[in-house]
Amino acid sequence: MKKKILVATGGGDCPGLNAVIRAIVKRADLEPDYEVYGSIEAYNGVLMDPQEIIRLDDQAVAGIHIRGGTIIGTTNKGGPFNWPVEQPDGSWVGIDRSDEMIQMLKDQGFHAVISIGGDGSQRISKQLFDKGLNVVGVPKTIDNDLSATDMTFGFQxxxxxxxxxxxxxxxxxxxxxxxxxxxxxxxxxxxxxxxxxxxxxxxxxxxxxxxxxxxxxxxxxxxxxxxxxxxxxxxxxxxxxxxxxxxxxxxxxxxxxxxxxxxxxxxxxxxxxxxxxxxxxxxxxxxxxxxxGGIPIAFDRVLAAGFGVHAFEMVKQGKFGQMVAYKHNDIIDVPLEEAVKDYNYCTxxxxxxxxxxxxxxxxxx
Structure with a gap:
């Protein structure tokens, strides 16, 4: 039985997201035991009824590295820890559906999740990992405000x-x-x-x-x-x-x-x-x-591709609860706890x- 990997892109869109997705799929294609899927609009695709989860194969990602945005959509609303529910009076409250979502993913045979996102998304990744979900993070933000990595794709x-x-x-x-x-x-x-x-x-x-x-x-x-x-x-x-x-x-x-x-x-x-x-x-x-928006420059495409390949290899090696990072002109991995600990201010x-x-x-x- 093949190991299923779910990819999610969360937070604001960013040039290079598609390049990461493509690199994950291209790397997985070299391993006959893995399949890659995408959750539409971050984790919302898992929680929607009916679910919005699509297969990501070589055909689905062909040529997308030159496109801005993300083919699986993104959002900074909702999520497993703050799912909006409308009340009878028309107001909205956020409810925690994280345990429910983790169980859904396990029941559907997903081996791991690769979460591509910024500070907020990786904080969610850390929370989900603490609850038992196999998660690998990929840093994404044009703001370059994650201190655990020297650079985030999209920034340049x-x-x-x-x-x-x-x-x-x-x-x-x-x-x-x-x-x-x-x-x-x-x-x-x-x-x-x-x-x-x-x-x-x-x-x-x-x-x-x-x-x-x-x-x-x-x-x-x-x-x-x-x-x-x-x-x-x-x-x-x-x-x-x-x-x-x-x-x-x-x-x-x-x-x-x-x-x-x-x-x-x-x-x-x-x-x-x-x-x-x-x-x-x-x-x-x-x-x-x-x-x-727009076409990512070459630097961001290369960095994003490197992140995607490394993220898959982290899944293969069982390095969960970690985030990909770019340090001293090399791609490494760091604990999610370290990744979200400090904000990357200009000093x-x-x-x-x-x-x-x-x-x-x-x-x-």
Whole structure:
């Protein structure tokens, strides 16, 4: 009897997800004792009635490594520990269906689960492993905020999109003598913003790890102007905030979605700059989900493929409760407990932070 592996992609979509799925299937094809299946929209495919689980064979994954998104869908709503159930009064409550789901998978003959996802998904992986499910994690996030791995696939593609955004904004800012504020993703980490600022040559980069002084930002921008001429690009991470202030975001009204929706700092920053006396003409660009979509760059495809192959080999070797990681230009595995222990913030000793400061980019402090 063949050993069945279930693959799930959870959380936000990310360039390279399909490359991981394809690599898992391609590696499994070399082993006659294994079959790979996919759960539609993370674990929701297992819990839905009827279930949404599909066979992933060589034909199903042919050519998908160049496509963004994920062929098995993803979600950051619901899940085995917080399945939304509507009450008679129209309200919703989350219930724990983890034991039920684990039993379903065992009854259906699944040997192991490969969970591809970020911090939240891997925390779920750890909980499921603690309850007896054979789980292997694969780190996925454009935010690069998992500390157990030097890099997550999708990050470099997001940085490429953001850098191209800076490149395009430079020409229009220069033509109109404007300040253009570009807001990028990253949640509580400034990696995308910092890399794009260094690569694109922005004057100011504001990140969550360093609350900014608006007067310092004004001072830096004004240095770019001589009389009435000049321009400047400001890259700001969605989780950035002023000294003594808070992030811009709002609670989600979507059922089953628990995260605060960040976004809007670019427009607030524009107002703060105006109130602080900056006279320059200003515009705001929010890249948003452009950073998540599209074709993954070669680096992310290679990293994703390496993760997928290693994840299968971890299953074969029985290394459950572990997550694939990229460390010192090698692919290894680390305990899930270690993988979710610390958040990967930008620190002063990070080379990109030192580089930004060394190039005179203002971080608002």
């Amino acid at each position: 593609t997001a940085v490429q999109v953001a850098t191209e955004g800076v490149d395009k904004l430079v020409t229009t800012a220069e033509s109109h003598n404007r300040v253009i504020i570009m807001e990028v993703m990253g949640r509580d980490a400034g990696w995308i913003a910092l890399h794009a600022a260094v690569a694109g040559g922005s004057e100011v980069c504001l990140i969550p790890e360093i609350p900014y002084d608006i007067n310092k930002v004004v001072e830096r921008i004004e240095k770019r102007y001589e009389e009435r001429r000049g321009f400047a690009i400001v890259v700001v991470a969605e989780g950035a905030k002023p000294k003594g202030g808070t992030v811009v975001g709002q609670a989600s009204k979507e059922v089953g979605y628990e995260n605060v929706r960040l976004g809007g700092i670019g427009y607030r920053l524009k107002e703060e700059l105006t109130q602080a006396g900056l006279k320059a003409s200003m515009r705001v660009t929010v890249l948003g989900h452009l950073q998540r 002063e000793d990070a080379f990109v932070m030192r580089t930004a400061r060394g190039m005179g980019i203002s971080l608002g402090d």
